[in-house]
Amino acid sequence: MKTRIRIFAMLILFAIGLAACGEPSPAVEQLPVEQPTRTPGPTLPPVEVSRPPQSTATPSPQIEISLSGTCAGTGEVKYYKLDSELMNGELYVSVYLPPCYDAARAQGYPVLYLLHGQTFDDQMWLDLEAGQIADELISSSQSQPFLMVMPYEEFYYRQPDTTNYPEVFTDEVIPFVDTTFNVCTERACRALGGISRGASWALRLGLQHWELFGSFGTHSLPTFKGDLDDLPDWLAEIPDGSAPRIYLDTGRFDPEVKTAYRVEQVLNEKGIMHEWHLNDGRHNTDYWFAHMREYMQWYAAGWEEMEPEQ
Template sequence: MSSTISRLSTTPTLFQTHTPEASSTATLTATPTETATPTVTPTATATATAAPCTETTGTVENVSVPSETLGVPLPASIYLPACYTPSGNYPVLYLLHGQGMDDSYWISLGVTGIADLAINNGQTPFIMVFPFEERFLEDNSISKFPDAMVNDLIPWVDANYATCTEKVCRAIGGISRGGGWAIKLAMRHIDLFGTLGGHSYGLMFGDSNWVQKQLETHTIDDFPRIYLDRGDQDSLAPDIDYYFKVLMANGIRPEFHIYPGGHTRSYWRTHVQEYMDFYMDSWPEPIPQP
């Protein structure tokens, strides 16, 4: 901004000298007259305004997360919503694939398109993380994958992306073996996840016992929101139904569905919208920004 400037200049006005008769000549000195200089008015500087984001589709990044637990990096795909900003405060949905699948499986079922459409219609924007369990044939009793999720992946995501780290902001779900991992993680780390989904899940040995173990030190209200489902022809039906009964016997009321179908891709593709609706309902209102 330029300053206001006033200057005084001296412009001499000359007077005629008069020479009296028979006397020495006297010289009259010119008297300066003050002349005002116009005041300079400061000009306001326009402030640039960032153009509003017009993106309508999110992006997927492929990352390799350092993992001391596994001894090798943990691969993952990460969905960032349209208009993602590092200054945001985004909820995170972790989706785990089943045996014989990889981190692209959930994406192939259409979850990114579902998220894009919902966010464009006012849903709270959120991040999705799809980890790849490379050793999906390894016996679950010795697998380090769930520990790598808790010790390495989740802290890395929170450190590298603009995430909301409160329990209510974090959801986890999975298909088949991934559903079993999701249940194990949510039940053993009850303060970590606010929402849990098990879709045609493979219940892992001893996991049903964790319900009663957690109730020794927690209340029913501390448990996450839970969605369970299976097809009426699912080969894992006995284990799935058993876990549902354990929850009910301990006063926990999950949302439980039995639909037509088997343990198949077509079954999950048919119901993926319902899965996503349940997860997204975890964040019905905009998350407060930091």
Template sequence: MRRVRSARGAIAAVSMVALLMTASCASTPGSVTDASSPPPPPVVASPPPSAAPSATGAASATPGCTAPGVVEHVTFDQSSQGALGDFQVYLPPCYAAAPGSRYPVVYLLHGSGHDDAYWLEVGIVGAADDAIGHGKVAPMILVMPDGGPTFGTGRGGETFATFLTSELIPRVDASYRSIATRSGRAIGGISLGGGLALTIAAGAPTLFTAVGGHSPAVRDPAALAAHLTAGGLRVWLDVGAGDSLRDGSISLEKELRGLGGDVHLEVPEGTHVDSYWTAHLAEYLHFYDQSFRASR
């Protein structure tokens, strides 16, 4: 088992891109606990949407709730990813106080050279607490897996994409009160993780209703656009005007537009740095929230 990393601790960044419940409502903001998880559920190719809880149980902000969200660090040593099977989970404010509620889930992938603590480092906990606490978005669960420096293959050559769709999603749906249907599930990522999120969503459109590429490393925009459009996914793309990866997002947006895809592109000032993503976290959360609302 790997050590528990602080939700705010510094993490070593290697190269740039080419590529949270039990806690009570009075928990400390962004606190981290080490979750001794139950055995993982059986591995399936993809969780059947029809067998999952209905989105009608979706939670709204708990009246009078002023507590922050809680973060858990979960070990998943029995996964195909081995030492990289851990993940961080953000549970929204007063999750434990609303046992009858279910929540949509966003799977957030880190960038190249980082790990499951990266989204915590750029400020997602504070951004989510603020957005949910002020009623800007509905409560949601955020899952941040560790894909290793480059999201390489795991035990037996299992790809990260297969791990996420066949192992991680069933594990999360069995362990947390998620809305375990396409309408309550989205995926997104930063940089290399953004490109991978787009690819995973394109290959498993029955699992996700939306995908966000945040300064994504885009490969083969035409093929990617064809799959995303055919799958009926809502797509968000953003990239700094001074980012060397800008052209990939612009090309993908053009291809998606040409095919009638549901896409939104933002090219604000900025480059490929942590501060850029920190500055736009509220926008990302708004996109995912609006996508869940549109899918109900």
């Protein structure tokens, strides 16, 4: 009798096991990639939004005018949200206005467009004290007053050929700046700079749209796939004597140092004037912070021949 009970119990357990094996496994939920939080702004068209800076390094809005007539003090950073048709969503842009910015000044201001690295956002350059350095250069008359425009690439993890970020930049960001602020819209008045992934974009945009920028810089450059192969063709499309001013730098221990060096070699092979710096350092914020003043001085030097407004 006991044997029959044991057999019956074993059959029941076996049947339960078969039923469990036949059930489908629960689906694994794909969590969305977490993005930096943004303070919601009002409805669009482009509006200024209130978004507290992420670093104490951001310039304060206080403005001072020196007795000598030279603008001194600190500039102001404003935050904007654009309704981007190309992105089918919102586009955030940080804008640095120089000390004594005058919307009615007869001569428009030069503009420096700055692109951030992967996993960073439009505060990256400000966190590296680009704003303070710009204040100092302007206040000491080492540079003309200029604006800095820093768009946020929200989908920085996408492959370059699966994003319309280049078109967003050329067809939406630049027109927004040209129509919103008192800026010079000539090619010589625009400069473009990028760090890391932003440097990859700066190389593409600076050469493919050479007619838009008088200068561009790539800092710790890793090129996008295929760009080294396309580089000679991009250079061949630029009319003689029309290449922008070009600045390249990287650290000796940067994992992409060979890539940056190969770009420099191609520029030499094609006879394109440029400035090249191979520094000590790695691919990190310590390196970029250490060289930020050099970057800002180089960009500002491109506007030395422009006569400042009296």
